[in-house]
Amino acid sequence: MTVTDVRPGADASPDSGGVAPRQLLRIATAGSVDDGKSTLIGRLLHDTDSLPLDHLESVTDEDGVADLAALSDGLRAEREQGITIDVAYRFFSTPTRSYVLADTPGHERYTRNMFTGASNANVAILLVDARAGVLRQTRRHARIATLVGVDRLVATVNKMDIVDYDEARFRAVEAELVALGARLGTEILVIPIAAKPGDNVVHRSAAMPWYDGPTLLDHLEGIDLAAPAPVATELRLPVQWVSRPTVGERRRYTGRLSAGTLQVGDPVVALPSGSRSVVTALDTLDENRDVAVAPLSVSVELADDIDVARGDVLVSGREGAHLPVLAREIDATVCWLGEQPVAVGDRVALKHTTTTVRATVHRIHSRLDPETLDETAGPSALSLNDIARVTLRTSAVVVSDDYVDNRDAGAFILVDEHTNDTVAAGIVEGARDIADRGESVAWTPSALPADDRAARTGQRGAVLLVVNPDGVAAPAAGIEDALTARGRNAYALDGAALRSALDLSPDARSAAIHLARVARLLADAGVVAVLALDAADPAVLAAVHQEIDAAGVERHDVADADAAVRALGLA
Incomplete structure (x- = not known):
């Protein structure tokens, strides 16, 4: 049987034998430390008969009790500390589906690994300790899961055996999880489980007759995965490697398709250069495949020797193509x-x-x-x-x-x-x-002297000095946004950030003069420099004015974006 990756953009077509593809479901665990993620994974592996006998024996004690958490905690430091540090990938299967399960760390220090595990997942299992309820890290992990596009969340309220399978306690935690889902804009199915004895994980629990929903595995088996139909006009092929396989042949451009399809005869555009060509050869290491579909890795030959390098992206050159x-x-x-x-x-x-x-x-x-x-x-x-x-x-x-x-x-x-x-x-x-940025400008070259830099750049530079009457610098970035929205090439200079980056003198007057010189140079290059100072001392402002005005640079003192727009005649 063929195992098929059904992530968006993956090839979900039947194999050449006409047998329906075996779906692959990618799962990431999420939640706080000590909620029982590793134990749950060990239970899934154990109860689906997905463990090699030698692996099971290595974590079984003299009394014949298996340490289920140790089945996924592979690092020595993890076993010693009893926590998950790195992402552990485990594989299990049922008669109808194959699974890849990422056991991600719950500890705050290893939140970065939660991103790794969830980035390719179809489903996230959010674990919550029945005693503690929803915690800070639970919320953070749930937000990360939705952030990276995991739109299916199932929450398991674990360790129900420790609270004597109390329905009232489960309902209280369930309410917290439903509220969390509403806050994140997604629905969360909540299942009461006890991972260590196996209640409601693979087999239904007799200890919780008040629960009539699916077990965790039943729910995972019932998730419908359907990859979107691959469309040629959505093509994205980031070029990873440029090679010349044999002397006398054209260069080949190799990479992994992230979207769309590709076949011989397809017109393509290389971005960011915009050069166009046509695919003349396609190698997918599969002689029976005429069309490459994401996420396959391919090697492409083009009809023209256009300039394509690592980091460029080949996209569809068809009419109506969706372009990045x-x-x-x-x-x-x-x-x-x-x-x-x-x-x-x-x-x-x-x-x-x-x-x-x-x-x-x-x-x-x-x-x-x-x-x-x-x-x-x-x-x-x-x-x-x-x-x-x-x-x-x-x-x-x-x-x-x-x-x-x-x-x-x-x-x-x-x-x-x-x-x-x-x-x-x-x-x-x-x-x-x-x-x-900068193409639709308010100044035209013909309106300026021929030898002026503005005639060549299409824009006249200026310095906008931003200090409010209370001596607190106004946000220069907001003024920059207002100007760029009107076609001006503007750049915000934040006084505090620049002083730190340039290691300027702590003396306010000396630092302000240096910042004014930076703004003056930008203005001379045709940029509208928006300089926000964090001091309103009259002597300091006078020194800044003198430094800018002595260079003959256009200067305006403004308090906000509206004043800046008016000062440059863009209102």
Whole structure:
């Protein structure tokens, strides 16, 4: 029999023998530490007869009692501490379906591994200790599961044997879980179980006659998985490797299809360059396959020697094709996984599909409160395990799709450039095309002197100095957004962030003058520099004015976005 991956975009067609494919269900566990995730997995493996005998014997004591949790805790440190550290993948099957189960850590320190386990899952099993109820980490893991696109949540209220199978206690925890699901915008099926003795996991429990719903395995067996029909116009092929197999042959472009289909004769476009060609050869290591369907890995030959490199993306060249965004600015939700906090202005490496570019944290819009699941607006920084909405600016074009449309092309990680540690995982919720910034400008070259830089860039530079009467710097990013929305190439300079990044003198006057020089250079290059200072001392402001005005740069003192728009004649 053929085991078929039925994730969105996967090939769910019957095999060549005409036998219906055996579905593969990917599961991730979620919840707080000590809720019994490893024990539940051990019970599933044991009761479905999916354990090799030698493996079972290795975790069975002298009295013949098996330590079910040890079946998935494979690291020595995990067995010693009694907690899960890394993601443990286990496989089991029934007569009708195959399963891949990711046992993800419950400890807050290893939240990053929850992202790993849930990123490819079809279903998340949310475990809750019947005694403790819904905890902080339970909410965080549930939010991560929905964040990465897991739209099927089943909650198991575990350790019912310890509370004497009390229905009242189960109903109280069930109410908490239903409320959590409503808060996340999804339905959660709640099942009472006792993983250690096996109640309601694979076999129905006689100890809980008041429960008439499905067992956990019954529910998993009944989940209907149907991959969307593959569509050629949705093609996404991130190029991972460029090679020339034999002398005299054209180059081959190799990668894994993340969406759509591909076959010989298909027109394709290489992004971000926009070069066009036609597929002349296709290798999938399967002689009987004429059409490649995501998520297959393929090697492609094109009719023309166009410039295609690692990190480029081949998309459909058909009329009406769904094209990605050539983005330089990305709105995303991220989970910060780094030990060191991150603030606006910090730089990281953004790894997206097969390319890596430098990125700057341009704005932090809001942070999720794991207790209430409310959004807190305008945090100054993100710490370990924080989930937040941010805007990132990239140093090069990123060929991007929204995560809801394409899990592969809409996901990324952030990497510390100094330590090479993964410091965040994120999903794209919106991206702005490079054509959206600076093409529709208010100034025309013919209206300016021929030797002026503005005549070549199509925009006149300026400095907008933002200080309110109370001496508190107004948010420069909001002013920048208002100007870029009107076609101006603007850049926000936050005084506090720049002082830290440039290691400027703590003396307010000296630091302000250096910042004014940075703004002046940007304006000279044709950019509208929005400079927010965190001091309103008259002497400091006078020094800043003198520094900017002496260079002959256009300057406006503004208090907010409306004033900035009026000052530049864009109202």
